[in-house]
Amino acid sequence: MTLSVSENMTPTRSAFGWAALARRAEAVVIPIAALLAGFAVFSLFLMLQGKSPAEFFALVYRAGFGTAFSWENTLSRAAPLLLAALCVALPARLGLVVIGGEGAIVLGGVGAGFAGVLLLGAPAALALPVMVVAAIAIGALWIGAVGALRHYRGVNETIASLLMAYIAIALMNHLVEGPLRDPASLNKPSTAPLDEAFRLGTIPGWDVHWGLAFGVIACVAAWVLIDKTTWGFAARIAGGNVRAAQVQGLPVGKLIVGFTALGGAFAGLAGFFEVAAVHGSANASLASGYGYTGILIAFLARHNPLAIIPVAILLAGFEASSGLVQRRMDLPDATVLVLQGFVFMAILMSETLYGRFKIFAPERWRTA
Amino acid sequence: MDTDLGYWIIPLAIIGGAIRVSTPFLFVSLGEALTERSGRINLGLEGTLVFGAMSGYAVAYLTGSPWLGVLAAALCGALFGLVHGVICSLPRVNDIAIGIAMMILGMGLAFYFGKPFVQPVAPDLPAISFGWWSDIPQVRAALEVNVLFLIGAGLAVLLWWMLRATRVGLTLRVVGDSTDAARAMGLRPALIRTCATAVGGAFAGVGGAYLSLYYPGSWNEGISSGQGLMAVALVIFARWNPLACFGAALLFGGAGALGPVLQSVGVSEGYYLFFAAPYVLTLGVLIATSSPKRAMTGAPGELSITK
Numbered sequence: 001m002t003l004s005v006s007e008n009m010t011p012t013r014s015a016f017g018w019a020a021l022a023r024r025a026e027a028v029v030i031p032i033a034a035l036l037a038g039f040a041v042f043s044l045f046l047m048l049q050g051k052s053p054a055e056f057f058a059l060v061y062r063a064g065f066g067t068a069f070s071w072e073n074t075l076s077r078a079a080p081l082l083l084a085a086l087c088v089a090l091p092a093r094l095g096l097v098v099i100g101g102e103g104a105i106v107l108g109g110v111g112a113g114f115a116g117v118l119l120l121g122a123p124a125a126l127a128l129p130v131m132v133v134a135a136i137a138i139g140a141l142w143i144g145a146v147g148a149l150r151h152y153r154g155v156n157e158t159i160a161s162l163l164m165a166y167i168a169i170a171l172m173n174h175l176v177e178g179p180l181r182d183p184a185s186l187n188k189p190s191t192a193p194l195d196e197a198f199r200l201g202t203i204p205g206w207d208v209h210w211g212l213a214f215g216v217i218a219c220v221a222a223w224v225l226i227d228k229t230t231w232g233f234a235a236r237i238a239g240g241n242v243r244a245a246q247v248q249g250l251p252v253g254k255l256i257v258g259f260t261a262l263g264g265a266f267a268g269l270a271g272f273f274e275v276a277a278v279h280g281s282a283n284a285s286l287a288s289g290y291g292y293t294g295i296l297i298a299f300l301a302r303h304n305p306l307a308i309i310p311v312a313i314l315l316a317g318f319e320a321s322s323g324l325v326q327r328r329m330d331l332p333d334a335t336v337l338v339l340q341g342f343v344f345m346a347i348l349m350s351e352t353l354y355g356r357f358k359i360f361a362p363e364r365w366r367t368a
Numbered sequence: 369m370d371t372d373l374g375y376w377i378i379p380l381a382i383i384g385g386a387i388r389v390s391t392p393f394l395f396v397s398l399g400e401a402l403t404e405r406s407g408r409i410n411l412g413l414e415g416t417l418v419f420g421a422m423s424g425y426a427v428a429y430l431t432g433s434p435w436l437g438v439l440a441a442a443l444c445g446a447l448f449g450l451v452h453g454v455i456c457s458l459p460r461v462n463d464i465a466i467g468i469a470m471m472i473l474g475m476g477l478a479f480y481f482g483k484p485f486v487q488p489v490a491p492d493l494p495a496i497s498f499g500w501w502s503d504i505p506q507v508r509a510a511l512e513v514n515v516l517f518l519i520g521a522g523l524a525v526l527l528w529w530m531l532r533a534t535r536v537g538l539t540l541r542v543v544g545d546s547t548d549a550a551r552a553m554g555l556r557p558a559l560i561r562t563c564a565t566a567v568g569g570a571f572a573g574v575g576g577a578y579l580s581l582y583y584p585g586s587w588n589e590g591i592s593s594g595q596g597l598m599a600v601a602l603v604i605f606a607r608w609n610p611l612a613c614f615g616a617a618l619l620f621g622g623a624g625a626l627g628p629v630l631q632s633v634g635v636s637e638g639y640y641l642f643f644a645a646p647y648v649l650t651l652g653v654l655i656a657t658s659s660p661k662r663a664m665t666g667a668p669g670e671l672s673i674t675k
Contacts, residue, residue: 097464154660158411158464159601163651166594170644177640295468334479341473345455348465352458 019362026360031302034350038343045338051329063324064317072207076278078316079208080105082215083270084294085312086222087143087263089303091157093226094259095239096150100161101267102291103168104142108135108268109275110172113191113282114180116198116275124197131198132272139268140261142168147260151253157260169287176283190283200277211273215312218266222305225262235259267291293319296344315340377506378629384510385625386618387517388583392417392575392592393624394520394617396599398527399571401608403449405531406564407544407557407670408456411467413572414596415474416448420576422482425587428577429490437490438516438577445573446566448474453562463672471596485587493582516578520614523571527610540564544668572596595624598650605653607666623649 043053064074087101111134119127146164149155175191182192200210226232238245238252245252270290275282297315301307322336358364396413403410420441428437452470456463496518499511531537543550543560550557575595580587602620606612627642657664 097462097468099468149655152660153655154658155654156604156658158468159597160651160654162594162597163601163647163654166647167644167651170640170647173643174638174640178638292472296472299465332480332483334476334483337472337476338480339476341469341476344469344472345466348461348469349455349458351462352460354460 019365022360022362026354026357027302027304029360030350030353031300031347034346035300035343037350038339038346041342041346042339045342051331055329056325059325059328060318060321063321069207070317070320074313074317074320075206075208075212077320078313079211079215079273079277080270080290081293081297081312081316082212082219082308083266083273084290085297085301085308086218086294086305087139087267087291088295088298089301089305089308090222090226090259090263090266091143091147091256092298092303093232093235093239094256095242096147096256096260097158098143098146098161098260098263099158099295100146100163100165100168100291101143101263101294102287102289103161103165104139104264104267105271105274105291106165106172106286107142107168108139108271109286110175110180110191110271110282111135111138111268112272113194113275114175116194117180117192119198120192120195124195127195127198128200128276131276132269135268135272135275136265137268139271140265143264143267144257144261146264147257150260151256165291172282172286173284180282182281185281185283188283188285190279190281193281194276198276199280200273209273209277211270211277214269214273216309218269219305219308222262222266226305231255231258267294293340296340296347299344300347375633377633380506380510381629381632382622382625384506384512385629386622387510387513388621389624390617390621391514391517391520391578391583392595393599393602393620394517394524394614395575395578396572396596397602397606397613397617398520398523398610399445399449399568399575400600400603401568401606401610401613402527402540402571403561403565403568404603404671405544405608405668406540406561407547407668408453408463408561408565409467409600409672410449410452410470410565410568411464411597411600412448412452412470412474413467413569413599414592414594415471415478416445416569416572417576417579417596418592419448419474419478420445420573421580421591422478422485422576422587423573424577425490425580426482426485428581429485429488432491434491434493434581437581438493438574441573441577442570443573445576446570448573449566449569450562452569453565456565457558457562479589482587482589486589490581490587492585493578495582514578514582516574516582520617524610524614531610541668544670546669572599575599594647598646601650601654604664605650605657607664608668609666620646620649 046053046056063070065071084101084105087104088098091098112131115131115134116127119130142164146157146161149160150157177189180191181189202209203213234250235255238250238255242252271286274286279285293315297308297311301311318336325331326333396417400410400413423444424437424441427440428434448470452466455461455466493514493516495512495514498513499508502508531541539555539560542553543555543557547557579591598620602616603613606616623646626645630642631639
């Protein structure tokens with residue numbers, strides 16, 4: 001379906017008023033409708049098996065958002081999701097579908113854990129920055145390499161990043177079961193536990209670790225970068241049309257490598273927080289699927305870093321409540337994955353709806 | 369008779385392993401080659417593979433017949449392909465992103481419905497012994513060839529011939545190379561692509577059934593380790609040619625067999641690194657065969673990943 005060419009092709013730039021509101025509303029209303037459609041399909045799925053969707057969503061609300069404790073649980077889980085979603089959203093602004101953030105999380109965590117072991121006994125003021133830098137550098141190299149392969153070798157970034165995630169997990173298993181293994185970790189091979197001084201505490205007044213604050217700051221910073229700087233502007237142009245960007249003389253290669261590396265740095269940072277604030281050492285728990293949930297979050301947020309914040313919290317709530325839901329409703333642990341699958345499908349299908357509703361297109365209001 | 373073969377056991381076990389491990393690669397890559405030849409990419413075959421493994425195992429367990437399991441897996445795979453195909457026919461829906469979503473959905477549904485089938489034991493698919501001429505048990509073991517492998521090999525030849533010499537193949541190639549040309553010929557590209565994706569999904573489902581019904585021969589949540597995804601890369605390496613897919617599947621199967629083989633002869637150093645061999649090989653092959661400047665030879669013109 002093509003848009004009818006109205007007499008008024010360039011939209012009037014009125015800063016306020018209904019027209020501006022309508023134009024912005026499309027990007028909010030359609031994703032929310034798609035989210036609800038995904039929930040509806042999932043509800044149908046539950047009803048077909050004689051389970052009550054009302055009970056499901058009530059339990060999710062109680063365990064994810066009902067009390068101060070459940071909010072703390074949800075927000076702690078949201079921290080890595082915010083950063084993992086940025087690893088998808090930033091390259092996406094350049095038109096790249098990078099889905100291997102899990103690899104950067106895992107190796108960033110191993111890097112931070114290893115740096116912590118090396119610096120045992122050093123002051124925390126020195127050790128923590130080194131651990132952060134190690135995690136960020138590894139993450140940036142890992143996903144930046146995907147961007148470089150894409151630009152300089154034409155390698156498909158979606159497949160390459162996912163393959164590299166598998167390689168990263170194998171590498172982590174090799175390292176924590178071999179060279180970096182703490183002999184005292186018997187059942188669960190891990191690097192040596194971090195010095196207590198290197199463990200990150202919680203945000204004062206909350207039982208939520210600092211990763212959340214950094215995740216939110218990272219999202220705001222990424223929004224500023226994309227929406228308010230010339231770099232972000234150039235990236236959006238290159239994402240829209242690579243050839244046009246090249247003709248304009250924009251450094252497309254640098255943009256691609258830079259944005260993928262930045263996304264990888266955020267994912268690596270997520271790995272650092274998982275090690276320093278949650279697990280206390282690097283082990284197989286790092287590969288817990290945050291990178292994959294981050295893909296869904298970024299697509300739901302339409303790759304808008306600010307929108308990632310509420311979406312990540314919502315999905316973190318679902319993950320936080322999955323244990324209770326499984327026990328109370330006797331559902332398998334894959335239930336959350338099924339829900340995520342339905343929501344993901346709905347949100348992608350909703351792409352076809354943009355530009356179809358006259359109510360969101362002020363320039364078409366008067367044309368019959 | 370226990371012959372000491374020394375280190376000769378390694379290449380022998382790799383050949384045997386290649387035949388055993390390659391079958392899922394072969395089916396998924398043939399399915400993906402068919403889909404991509406029609407101009408669409410289905411990244412969701414990893415999810416289809418896992419769901420095929422679950423449904424095949426469940427049906428084989430419930431009916432007692434592994435072949436009914438394979439049939440069920442093929443039907444489920446076709447259904448997944450159909451969903452992918454129909455959704456991608458909507459305007460402005462990205463086939464790569466839908467594939468990622470289908471991957472998550474397929475795995476989620478497989479784990480959801482597969483939970484009761486982790487414990488029970490389903491009947492295995494039969495194998496044919498091609499090693500009768502040898503007295504060496506390791507040779508005999510290496511040449512135990514599953515029937516599905518032979519079917520897959522036959523299918524590769526059939527698809528190659530179909531794409532090359534039949535009207536169906538020509539139609540598929542036209543649709544894959546140019547939507548406009550296909551429309552001018554009075555063809556319906558979206559419909560043909562949807563059919564190609566459904567058939568491709570059925571192949572991937574059979575590949576999954578092989579995993580759960582023959583090798584490794586049980587159903588659990590770790591049944592697939594990315595074979596469905598690697599097969600997508602393998603198709604690029606094979607230049608969308610079904611015969612080359614067969615060779616590439618054997619190569620990848622050999623790489624996948626490396627870890628277990630070295631473990632069996634007692635090499636434990638770097639055990640996990642050898643498990644990364646197929647991924648490293650896939651990535652290396654992708655890097656070696658891609659080029660930023662020219663379109664890849666043999667690539668369907670409408671394929672989004674090569675544009």
